[in-house]
Amino acid sequence: MSLSLDREASAAPFIQLRPESLAASGAQPPMQVIRRNGTISKFDASKISVAMTKAFLAVEGHGAAASRRVHEIVELLTAEVVGALSRRMSEGRTFHIEDVQDQVELALMRSEHHKVARAYVLYREERTRQRAGQGAAKATQPSGEPSLRVTLASGVQVPLDIARLTLIIEEACTGLEGVGAMAVLAETQRNLYDGISEDELALASVMAARTLVEQEPNYAYVSARLLLDKLRTEVLSFVHDTPTSASQAEMAARYGEYFPAYIKAGVKAELLDPDLARFDLNKLAAALKPERDLAFQFLGLQTLYDRYFLHAHGNRIELPQAFFMRVAMGLAVREIDRETRAIEFYDLLSSFDFMASTPTLFNSGTLRPQLSSCFLTTIADDLDGIFKSVKDNALLAKYSGGLGNDWTRVRGLGAHIKGTNGESQGVVPFLKVANDTAIAVNQGGKRKGAVCAYLETWHIDIEEFLDLRKNTGDDRRRTHDMNTANWVPDLFMQRVEADGEWTLFSPDETPDLHDLYGKAFAERYAAYKAKAARGEIRVFKQIRATDLWRRMLTMLFETGHPWITFKDPCNLRSPQRHAGVIHSSNLCTEITLNTSDEETAVCNLGSINLLHHVRQGRLDETRLQRSVTTAMRMLDNVIDINFYTIPEARRSNLRHRPVGLGLMGFQDALQAMRIAMASDAAVTFADTSMEMISYYAISASVDLAAERGRYPSFDGSLWSRGILPIDSIELLAEARGGLAMDRGMTLDWDTLRDRVRSIGMRNSNVMAIAPTATISNICGVAQSIEPAYQNLYVKSNMSGDFTVVNEFLVRDLKARGLWDEVMVNDLKYFDGSLGAIDRIPDDLKALYATAFEIDSAWLIEAASRRQKWIDQSQSLNLYIANPSGKKLDALYRLAWARGLKTTYYLRSRSATHVEKSTLRGTDGKLNSVASVTMMAPAPIIVAPAATAPDLTGAVACSIDNPECEACQ
Structure with a gap:
């Protein structure tokens, strides 16, 4: 079947004047058409009738009777289409030729002329393919008809430059399989109207490409490149103080001249550290790789555009490669050969082989370089301590820190208050204050403030703690925005296994339980239980351990909180058990560091992109070693460069120097190697990949210790005793009386163990796997160690x-x-x-x-x-x-x-x-x-x-x- 139907000349939509213009004149707007090449022509409703008539006759034949019946049907359907378009006019809509064709399809389907509608759709698709095959040149040919106008920032209107629009779209599609410039151009023109602003014009092509992603994933790269064009215009115009645009091809030459101007503009706007201007900017500019701008998918570049790129007076001043170089310069600012190191760091970041954490990307090279990701505090059992901790939370969150608070020391409901001879209301009212503080201090408006409260399972308020996220009950005893987590000792799990009794205490009467773990905790807990039985403890409660366990899991299921975390393995396997106690994890449960009144634990994060280290179906060990070694140097530099908002954080970070190297793209790496997540092969790959990262991370920290010195609290650590993470499993197994945990290894750990013992470590802790919720988007890979959520879905952030x-x-x-x-x-x-x-x-x-x-x-x-x-x-x-x-x-x-x-x-x-x-x-x-x-x-x-x-x-x-x- 063929339809001899000139769609370009027939089903033509119209454009209306702006509603405010109509209101002013009181006249009906002239009906006009926006054609695919951007020109405007008069609207003729008869062309809709002609198009539908040809479609009917192509299906039902050309007999006279059929023809009379067809004309009657077409007349009604044409009126329906025009009516629908008229109603949309009143809503201020602007119509493109494709919009009328959509209305024709709807009219045919609603009237149940399905065969005709199908023929119409098939012909429409065929014409689209033909236009795509003819290339974009036709779209740029002058027609003699008036074109759409674009409103500049100054208010002046100029004709739409369809040639440049076509060029930018064609450039965005270059080198990508399965994408077509004409498809994007056609979809873009559907969203244009006469007088469209420059900003809207730039976004029109971006959004057009996004609508095609479900058909072909490579359109995610097309839309990113189109967004990049908008970004280039915004950035270059500001930095050069004159309206400027450039294609991607032109940027190969222009990046070099832009970069020094960007640094100077950033320093002048008091956004960048003036010390960055003292780098050899020409050398750094020559090292930039503009082609890496093309590696972004839309979600990654849009995330950077919205929240990461620096802006002055509402204008962004950073292009992607300048952004990565700025971060690298900030991390290299104290290096001896800082240009060489900055280029080394830049190469790692811009290749997506490794990505620093969000606070580092936000703040590196700025006047207040708060680069650390996570902070852990322990709350004292007095008003001064409690409200100091709330203030500390605000100061730490202000510059994008995620918070973990240990509340176990705060006395429980009904406990005696000596100063007033009254009774405590427990920990919950103070948690409400901390919750509201997290909302008020939203990390500089860049992302939501976030905090997680931890409570040990023996605390008398644990049952109320479990209810904090419920939507029922007294709202004054609810924290709807705070994350919560159970800090569970092994003794409780053993009581659950045995279906035994569990006793809850108030920490003011059992203060040392907070600092004990393993056998010492079990012995002291038994002693307190005996005291309670003798009536020597005032506030306590006995329950079945399984009943509390059931309630913990029920609340986790109902509200998603509190999470389940385990106190004993965190402490028994801690390299720093000689220097303190781990009282909680952090907001995202990957950090396990000591806290006290004198020390707020700090961790500095970054993640290896595992997908980028898979080559020919296997992990590229040489490349992984290079990435881990450079990443460890960057993370160690964070500690010295960091801007600390409270002295306890500075003291802790400089004394122990912990970092957390993690990974992302685990699922992508498996799929690249054709390994299913639910398989023994995937478990084995998790083992071998983490072993390599661990081996080279520890080795890199030893190298840094040789160059820069050991961390100050090294002596007495498990490291100093030659006990590596793989060895510390036995400490946990001994405390539990056995442990079902694999101990296999493949690398030369004996040699590394000797190096650690003799040379030392630069960092007390070196590894932690964070969620990577945002930086994995930037790199275009799956989050952290996560399985694929869905194979096609809508992501919201x-x-x-x-x-x-x-x-x-x-x-x-x-x-x-x-x-x-x-x-x-x-x-x-x-x-x-x-x-x-x-x-x-x-x-x-x-x-x-x-x-x-x-x-x-x-x-x-x-x-x-x-x-x-x-x-x-x-x-x-x-x-x-x-x-x-x-x-x-x-x-x-x-x-x-x-x-x-x-x-x-x-x-x-x-x-x-x-x-x-x-x-x-x-x-x-x-x-x-x-x-x-x-x-x-x-x-x-x-x-x-x-x-x-x-x-x-x-x-x-x-x-x-x-x-x-x-x-x-």
């Missing part, structure tokens, strides 16, 4: 809502001839899961199984293998598709039994879904929630188990894809 498609999956489906419009719709219908799509082979279903299709026991086994190499911990999320008390009980007992130090979120389905229809028109809307559908999860009825929590009537927590951006 502070920059807006964006379609995310698994490009590895699309590549494999294309190779097998399975990637088409039907597959896209199937993925949307099944929320990015492959399991229910029959035509997908089983091997791909296993390889691309999503987080809720994988038994979380696999995640725990992999985490256990990593934990043996890590001197701190890892942010480990667990996923439950169909939660039950029995499953939760088994999962968290397994985590404890396998020697994990901490767990993080418990994620359950289903708060966010991909739109079941097209994402066009919703995706990419910045700072909106247009493409997210919130659904209340249904109650889950669970049969009670002997030791599992009864979750009858409980509601799954709405924690799909939660964002913790405080660490990274």
